[in-house]
Amino acid sequence: MTVSSLSVAQRLVRSAGRVQAVLSHPAMPATATVAALVLLCWTLAQGTWRVLQPASPAVARAGGADLTDLRGLRGVQLFGRATARAPAAEASVAPSNLNMTLTGVAARASGGCALVIVQGQPEAAFCSGEEVSPGVRLDTVERDRIVIVRNGAREAVFMKDAEGGAAGVAVPLPPIVQPIGTDRQLVDRRQLQQQLGRPEFLNQALIVPNPDGGFLVRQVQAGSLYEKLGLRPGDVIKNVNGQPLTSMDDVMRLYQQFGTAQRVLVDVQRQGRSETLYYD
Template sequence: MIFSNSRNSKNQRPPFEKWYSYLLFVFIGYCIADLAILAYRDRMLPQSAPAARPKAPPIDTSVNRGAYNSITSRNMFASNGEIPDPLVDKTKGPEAQKEQVPVPSQLPLNLIGTLVHSNPDKSLAAIEVRGKNQVISYTPGKEIEGMASIVRVERQKVIFRNLNSNRMEYIEMKKDGNKVAFGASAVSAGGKEVQKAGDNNFVIKRADLLKYTNDLSSVLMQARAVPNREPGTGNINGFRLLDMQPGSIYEQLGLQRMDVIKSVDGTPVDSPAKAMELYNSLKNSPKVTLQVERNGKNETMTYNIQ
């Protein structure tokens, strides 16, 4: 029994032994094919470049000159050196074209003063409606008592549309020979309309006050002021006087450079319109108090009108 078992174990073969010869043939064939490719690779590559494809014809991007007829006919760029006439709607007839030129207005309005801003929409005009003794500040786009709509504010002139006739009209400040002379000439003449009665206490005659309020544009030219804003919030809490003419009404009123005008009679001055309204309200006031911030401290200026 022991002898037979040892004999059987010698006759057994390893698994897959019959496949060894096939695997060897496959490996030899792979090596021969690889060597053949290396030998004939240069002959299998193309010897000449492929034929070039025909190029697409170029696209014509030029524009016919006739496409610019609408521009050249209107002469927008003044090719001949002449400025063309403004475009108007000719379908509305000659009357609609005439209204482009404002005419003097017959409305019961008096122009008291103007403030022309670099932004036309922020310009102001102080206008008095005759018979109401009331001066109101208007900006472009606002209506005046249902009579007119402000179109443009110019220096000493306001252009508006009459809501009744739909015409363009204008009003100007009155030009009379008795206009007050401000600046150095008035100082050299020695004329002072405001008298100092004590510390921060002044007296001014009503007749002199009316001269200033009736010539508001000249008064506004005597000083340069900018809005004073609160740090952090940016809200306007008054107007700071950056500069003023020597001997001007501002100097006579006891104001100094860099003063901040904060309120008039307790009413805050937080906009140019409010400042103009308060200025014109002085006509009928017996006394006016002005709160001024000077060097970080608040001071009260009192003006008695006689």
């Protein structure tokens, strides 16, 4: 569905409260985490999920539509854009010795936001320019690290890779989805939650706001969970359980309502025709 006025920071929300805390950060960039929220709505975000950067900024596009924003922001992709860094600049930034753990990032061309654990405190979201702890300011957000400023010196904090996987690398998927008819799939929710814990999950598709409403599926990795769920490049996701997807308000309403839903119906526009995908 979408996160307008913010892009969920790339780390992984283990409870509904933590999802809402991150989504409510006022400075997060506009983006669309449609497919993830389609799945997460009816599992109530009990899985762990992370938005990761694509291995390459070049992405095959379907449909030819330009990226648009929902709340006045342009050019923000689902998985963000890593801030470019020159080799010399990278070498000059020493690793920080602060008790700080980087658990996720939402990078964009200018600035970005990050989820950070500081001194063992609860995970919190910060955006470029904000104070992470007394005397420590978040400077830049990149694909696998953040740069902080402490006492005038720049220091790097690198992404914690608890899963030990590399972004953009496909992994064998368990049999989560079983077709039970035309456009109808049976989803094993327990295994789905396990799959959501893989850092590769959200890197397996690219979904962006569509100028004419809904969200355009631009890329789907072959063999991915998204493909097994029936999504194809060029699909435009219009509604979920009859409710249109146009804003962050739609996302949060669905998020709150889908905790006990036994079935999810996703209406898509496919090659000029309307189709409905059913998930039980």
